[in-house]
Amino acid sequence: FLVATLITEGKAKQLYTTENEEVVRVHYLNQATALNGKRKESVAEKGLVNNEIDSLIFNYLNESGIKTHFIEKISASDQLVYKMQMVPLEVVIRNFASGSFQKKFQVAYLKPFDRPVHEYYLKSDALDDPFINESQIQALALATPADLAVISRLAEQVNMALRQLFAKIDIDLVDFKLEFGKTPDGEIRVADEISPDSCRLVDQETHQSLDKDVFRHRSGDVMSGYRTVLDRLLAVLN
Numbered sequence: 001f002l003v004a005t006l007i008t009e010g011k012a013k014q015l016y017t018t019e020n021e022e023v024v025r026v027h028y029l030n031q032a033t034a035l036n037g038k039r040k041e042s043v044a045e046k047g048l049v050n051n052e053i054d055s056l057i058f059n060y061l062n063e064s065g066i067k068t069h070f071i072e073k074i075s076a077s078d079q080l081v082y083k084m085q086m087v088p089l090e091v092v093i094r095n096f097a098s099g100s101f102q103k104k105f106q107v108a109y110l111k112p113f114d115r116p117v118h119e120y121y122l123k124s125d126a127l128d129d130p131f132i133n134e135s136q137i138q139a140l141a142l143a144t145p146a147d148l149a150v151i152s153r154l155a156e157q158v159n160m161a162l163r164q165l166f167a168k169i170d171i172d173l174v175d176f177k178l179e180f181g182k183t184p185d186g187e188i189r190v191a192d193e194i195s196p197d198s199c200r201l202v203d204q205e206t207h208q209s210l211d212k213d214v215f216r217h218r219s220g221d222v223m224s225g226y227r228t229v230l231d232r233l234l235a236v237l238n
């Protein structure tokens with residue numbers, strides 16, 4: 001038995017080694033951040049709830065035949081995933097206008113898009129995750145055109161699967177962020193996290209935000225929306 005070593009710490013998670021060098025343990029923290037980490041607060045129960053929501057979603061994606069890093073949830077706040085060589089991009093998919101898109105183009109909140117919008121951002125705390133286009137990604141050799149095609153197709157598949165899943169529980173998937181990694185044999189898979197921290201989720205009837213916008217806008221009890229998402233997912237999954 002080897003003692004687990006901290007590999008890296010993100011804004012809301014820690015990654016630890018396991019006995020299997022191909023497998024990493026993800027530990028979810030009770031921490032919420034906004035403004036790219038410049039505002040940071042402790043939020044009780046957030047780690048447990050996000051670990052559970054993320055595990056349900058990744059299980060569902062695995063069962064839908066979409067390749068992901070996820071192996072299994074092993075405790076209230078921990079899960080096992082395959083170790084991935086991460087692609088340094090954040091891929092944002094939008095079904096309705098909100099957030100930075102709404103602000104940038106001054107369109108109505110929740111204006112629906114005929115086709116989902118795909119955006120890429122460079123993962124860089126120092127540069128504040130700048131927007132990057134496909135030719136800039138090639139110029140910086142961040143991903144090959146073939147890799148980018150796989151990433152874009154996987155992102156579309158995740159969007160279709162999750163829109164369907166959330167529609168069953170009366171929630172619109174407004175937008176979300178994905179990250180991707182490569183296995184040692186070069187297969188690209190969905191990695192990182194999918195939770196109300198990384199998705200905008202809006203109740204179809206009331207248009208109430210059930211995601212991190214509540215924390216960003218200090219508009220109420222952030223965990224109440226997260227728990228609603230979890231309770232509704234549990235009612236249709238497992």
Ligand code: C5P
Binds near residue numbers: 129
């Ligand atoms: O802020 P913006 O509108 O560009 O965010 C789009 C989506 O990506 C939102 O669901 C947001 O939660 C997610 N996102 C994220 N991590 C970032 C930036 C955006 O999870 N660093």
